[in-house]
Amino acid sequence: MMKKELGLFLLILVVGCVVAVLNPRFLSPINLGNTANLIGLFGLFSLGEGIVIITGGIELSIGSIFALLGVIFIDLLVTYALPWWQAVIITVLGGTVLGAIHGYLVTKLKLQPFIVTLCGLLIYRGVARYYTNDGTAGFEFGQRLPTLEWITTGRTAGVPHSFIVFLIVAALMAVVLHRSVFGRYLFAVGKNEEAARYSGIRTNWVIAAAYILCGALAGLSSIYLAMYTRSISPASHGNFYELYGIAAAVLGGCSLRGGEGSILGIVLGTILLQVLQNLVNLLGIPSSLNFAVMGTVILIGVLADQQLTRLRNRKRAR
Amino acid sequence: MTDDPSGLRPPPHVNGEGKKEAPLLELLAVSKTYPGVKALDRVSLAVGPGEVLALIGENGAGKSTLMKILGGVVEPSEGTIRIDGAEHASLTVAAAMKAGIAFVHQELNLFDNLDVAANVMIGREPVRGPARLIDHRALDDKVTPLLRRLDVDFEAHTPVADLSLAQCQLVEIVKALSLDARVVIMDEPTSALTASETARLLKVIAELKAGGVSVIFISHRLNEVEQCADRVVVLRDGAVVGALQRGEIRHDAMIRMMIGRDLKSLYISPLRPPGEPVLEAAGMRTPVHPDEAIDLALHRGEILGMAGLVGAGRTELARVLFGVDRALAGEVRLDGQRVAIREPRDAIDLGIFLVPEDRKRTGLVLDESVNENISLPNLKAFARAMLVRRGDERRNALEQKAALDIRTASVDTLVGTLSGGNQQKVVLAKWLSMKPRVVIFDEPTRGIDVGSKAEIYKLMRGLADGGVAVLMISSDMEEVIGVSDRIAVMREGRIAGFLTRNEFSEENVMRLAVGRRDMQAAEAVAS
Structure with a gap:
């Protein structure tokens, strides 16, 4: 179990060293700070995606949730001039409610997670675009929210707060997933839902809770992303971001069949993805190749992992 | 005729007095060993x-191992297969x-x-x-x-x-x-x-x-x-x-x-006569047989065997009693108190446990360790502030491993790698670390080696002697007759009848299981 994470960590180190040698700017404080910020932004929701994947499900609507909750969040601050903390609570609650709806549809109405969240992806994007009349939602010129800005985009000793919040959430989630009763239930449900039910686990609640947690984290991410971009054009804001989450989880050792994965793995997966993005920028690779590089690395990583597992099993069989 | 002390008989001769045909298919001293189990021991037979x-x-x-060898699915460990006189060490499909x-x-x-x-x-x-x-x-x-x-x-x-x-x-x-x-x-x-x-x-x-x-x-x-x-x-x-x-x-x-020799020796008479009813079901209707109402009482300290043909509705009854399926009608009483069992958690909290028929699919999480499987239904007991205290959890698993003699290198071994008998013991360990009042066993010894079978029977009897009501669903006639204190026979979704110990016989069970009419028809055909 820890072998996977160690391998991923070594891979990050190797990629990091190569990039640092080829372009020393990789290690400059500015670059590291920016990369850390992106890791924090993308890591927050990747954690939620990972939890859902561990139950054997999938969450495809995260990017659209960013667009919908993002425009609502900005509208609450700009049009309704709510205090920032109220807007934050409403936005996180909004994500939680959406997650609860997904959980209800998946567990009670027995719909397939892929279909439920694919519909979510389409619906939320459409509603977000309608809400702003396909226009861009942004803060008013010169509008300042010092506390909120400090929490979301601020830095302490050069370390972006998004990154710090990500690490805190990851640490909490690690305790929940790997130490708590609920975490044990999550894995049991992901590995064998029937057997979990026969062992007295309320499997519907456990699965629904995973979607709710994922929704809440998506809500929190919406705020961080909105504060980072400061303006949201709902047609493109957060497009494909759910795929970053899935990629990070899979790179980090989550199996799409469920029942496997770790928080450390997801964290490392997120870091690797962002380092790769950074690599594309720093090595002067055309940024149009961005996705291609990411896809190739994920493919190689999953292939290598599978071959190693097969090798290990063969050795054990002997 | 060689008199082999191991009990191996020479291949029986096919040829009758008049016929002189060579056997079409012969097995000569075929053995098959699986890790830890000898499935076949120098079996010889021939068919003309x-x-x-x-x-x-x-x-x-x-029997099934033998058939798999003939079908070329399983390779024999030893022995020869002879077809039309040509010898083969093993067959392919x-x-x-x-x-x-x-x-x-x-x-x-x-x-x-x-x-x-x-x-x-x-x-x-x-x-x-x-x-x-x-x-x-x-x-x-x-x-x-x-x-x-x-x-x-x-x-x-x-x-x-x-x-x-x-x-x-x-x-x-x-x-x-x-x-x-x-x-x-x-x-x-x-x-x-x-x-x-x-x-x-x-x-x-x-x-x-x-x-x-x-x-x-x-x-x-x-x-x-x-x-x-x-x-x-x-x-x-x-x-x-x-x-x-x-x-x-x-x-x-x-x-x-x-x-x-086994039939008589299986039965261990109870330490004390069965007591008052623990679990009573009245007018229970299961989703599979909605037109049949089931009345059943399980008594303290008894093993009630439940026989019947495949599809008679026994597993469905167990699922309803354990809350996997909802009953369409009827009520369940535990120690005289009416209880509502809507899901397995309710049953477990009441002390009603099920050892399910399909342990690989419903009994165990095969990809988790022995330790994690044992604690799964009772995890909260090993937790403080919702965090699992792994020391306590492990101690319990080790206790159960020793008590049930679960043969595994460590409690961290994945359950899926254990033998059938040891897997079944892990299922039992899940429940025995809690306080059972009623335990339902559904085909408890299916696919289990003889040694583990005897241990499971002993455990069942131990539970009953401890005042637990045991319901044992089994299609193994020898087991039903040899282990039960009382037998209920199901047929087409209803209870066809009960048998007390002095009425136990394979014939009586079968008569109830197939119904009088079918039995008469079978006899008519036979004559």
Whole structure:
């Protein structure tokens, strides 16, 4: 179990060293700070995606949730001039409610997670675009929210707060997933839902809770992303971001069949993805190749992992 | 005749006094060892052309392993297989087919969406033209004569979805014939058939025999064996323990050989007579048999055996009592108090536990460790502030491992790698670390080696002696008769009757399980 994470960590180190040698700017404080910020932004929701994947499900609507909750969040601050903390609570609650709806549809109405969240992806994007009349939602010129800005985009000793919040959430989630009763239930449900039910686990609640947690984290991410971009054009804001989450989880050792994965793995997966993005920028690779590089690395990583597992099993069989 | 002290008999001679035919198929001292289990121990048998050989033995006696070896699915560890005098160390699936060995499986392998002819000729369809389209006329021409030969009541074009289970079995036999099978192996072919369907199947077997086809017939139903077998070979614990020739094939002789010394010794009488009812179900209706209401009482300190044919509704009853399915109607009382069981958690909180039939799918999380499986239903007891205290959890797992003698290198081993018997003990360990009041065992010893079986029986008795009410669902007649204090027999979703200890007999159980009418029909056919 820890072998996977160690391998991923070594891979990050190797990629990091190569990039640092080829372009020393990789290690400059500015670059590291920016990369850390992106890791924090993308890591927050990747954690939620990972939890859902561990139950054997999938969450495809995260990017659209960013667009919908993002425009609502900005509208609450700009049009309704709510205090920032109220807007934050409403936005996180909004994500939680959406997650609860997904959980209800998946567990009670027995719909397939892929279909439920694919519909979510389409619906939320459409509603977000309608809400702003396909226009861009942004803060008013010169509008300042010092506390909120400090929490979301601020830095302490050069370390972006998004990154710090990500690490805190990851640490909490690690305790929940790997130490708590609920975490044990999550894995049991992901590995064998029937057997979990026969062992007295309320499997519907456990699965629904995973979607709710994922929704809440998506809500929190919406705020961080909105504060980072400061303006949201709902047609493109957060497009494909759910795929970053899935990629990070899979790179980090989550199996799409469920029942496997770790928080450390997801964290490392997120870091690797962002380092790769950074690599594309720093090595002067055309940024149009961005996705291609990411896809190739994920493919190689999953292939290598599978071959190693097969090798290990063969050795054990002997 | 060599008198082998190990109990190995020389291959029984097929040739009757008058006939001088060589055996078609012979097994010579074939053994099969799985890690930790000897499934077959130097088994020798032979079947001649046109002979019906019945293979009998209790569950786990090694019949299915033997059949897998004949089918080329499993390789024997030792021994020789001789077909038409040619020796083989093992068979492949292709070689078995080529030698004319065909199977009619217990679970049917037919395609519901195709018709009879297409199923019979699947993979071997006659084709014509450059596009290699299926030649439907040639297909019918090949299949129809075979259907006529067996005198079946369906056509080549009948969709398989419209056929009854018995008819499907006939389709499998037709398929075997179309492959020019010389030996047809039937694994429990009558287990799901009604009496009249069984009678027809027996006629088909006679038909095959007349045509020179050999049949190896595996069955628990001794009446049928008596009717159709030329010779009976009895397996017990992986070894041949005896053979009966035509004139000697009688019910009592077969039972004596099958069960040997064990039948009486299985039963350990309870320490004290059963007490007041613990669990009472009144007017229970299960979703599968909504028209039948079940009344049942389980008493403190008793083992109530529950017998019945496959599909009689026993597992469905267990699922309702444990809260996996909701009852459509009726009420459940625990110690006289009415209780609502909506999901397994409710049952578990009340102390009603289920050891399910399919331990791989519902009993255990195979990809988790022994430790994690044992604590799963009771995890909160090992947690403080919702965080699992792994020391406590582990201590309990180690205690259970010692108490139940679970043979595993460590409690961190994945459950999926353990043997069937040890897996079942892990399922038991889950419940024994809590406080049981009622434990329902559904086929508790299916696929388990003899040694573990005895331990599980002892555990059950231990539970009952501790004041727990035990419900044991089992299709293993020997087990039901040998372990229970009382037997309930289910038939078609209702309880057909109860038997007390002095009424226990295989016949009485069967009579209730199949119903009086079917029994009479079977007897009428027999005479």
